[in-house]
Every structure is written in C-alpha cells, then in structure tokens.
C-alpha cells in the first residue's frame with residue numbers, strides 16, 4: 391500500500407497513528423506528496439485524488455481510497471477486531487461523533503493556516519478566521535467535558551492529531567490553560583508510541 395503524505399498534515403498523521411496502532415504500518419510505503427492551494431499538482435489530481443488532498447491510500451491492485459476516515463476504516467477492517475471503531479451500539483456512535491468533532495476542529499485549523507499563511511494579506515478575512523477559532527474553542531470545551539473513552543480509538547487518535555496540530559501551527563494559543571482536563575488527557579495519550587513517533591512537534 392502507498393500512502394500519499396506530508397509530515398505536517400494532521401489528517402495524514404491520523405492515518406499513520408491508526409496504522410501503527412493496528413500493527414499495519416510495515417505494509418505501507420510513504421509517498422511524499424505536496425498539495426497546497428495555489429500550487430496545483432495536476433498529475434496527482436488526475437491520477438490519484440481528484441480533490442488533490444492528502445492522505446490518499448493506493449492499494450496494490452491500483453484502487454485508491456480517500457479520505458482519512460475511509461482509509462482508517464479500511465485499515466480497521468484489515469486488522470479485523472474493531473480496535474479503532476466499535477462495531478455497534480452506543481460505543482460506535484460515540485466514537486464516530488467524537489471523530490467528527492475532532493476532525494472538524496482539524497479542518498478549521500488547516501483553513502486558518504491557509505488563510506493566514508497562503509492567502510495574500512490584502513485578501514484575508516479576519517472575521518472568517520475568528521469564526522474558525524470559535525469552532526476550535528467550542529470543540530475544545532466540548533471535549534474538556536467529554537473526554538474520549540479510549541486514547542487509541544479513532545476518536546482519541548483524531549483528537550490527539552487536532553491538539554498536536556494546534557501546538558504545531560499555533561504554539562502561542564494556550565489551550566491547556568483553559569481546558570485542563572483535556573491537557574491531562576493529551577499528556578497521557580502522547581505517551582503512546584504511535585503518537586510520539588508521529589508528533590509534528592518533534
């Protein structure tokens with residue numbers, strides 16, 4: 391399997407942690423792929439992912455899977471024991487909902503990055519950036535009240551990726567001061583090998 395990746399991407403990190411936790415990482419070859427708005431990689435778009443986003447996973451028979459959620463669900467099915475996503479019941483819906491919220495926080499943080507780093511200064515929209523920050527902070531508060539039951543579920547993995555990306559791109563944002571339960575949860579999750587090996591903060 392070939393995983394189209396870039397080290398700073400929190401969505402790629404989610405897949406890498408999932409593969410490490412499931413013991414499947416040795417079967418994956420990392421392909422460095424650069425996708426940034428404004429720097430169109432037409433070949434990648436035409437041959438791999440029409441949305442030109444990473445991650446995308448190419449299987450040995452040529453099938454391409456995307457996006458990060460689908461890839462994680464696929465890896466979970468290969469491992470065969472529902473370690474990432476519970477098979478049924480409340481546990482399943484809780485993990486999937488937590489994943490959606492953490493993923494949305496990651497999307498907001500990546501959009502802020504594009505808006506502040508890539509978009510020409512005269513075209514930036516500060517009100518829109520503020521709205522993304524509100525989503526991130528409301529999400530942090532939501533998780534501070536409702537910590538994931540498992541660090542290594544898809545919810546726990548995605549939340550750790552969202553928090554790690556905030557530290558990586560916005561080290562000046564002191565989320566730990568406002569969300570102390572979440573900070574303790576993140577300290578504990580970060581001890582896991584799969585999380586520390588992929589930490590963008592080194």
Ligand SMILES: N[C@@H](CCC(=O)N[C@@H](CS)C(=O)NCC(=O)O)C(=O)O
Pocket residue numbers: 398399400401425426427441442443444445457458459500
């Ligand atoms: N829904 C996608 C989001 C992936 C995503 O936004 N990746 C970013 C890199 S962190 C990307 O490829 N950006 C390029 C673009 O938006 O054109 C997933 O879960 O895989």
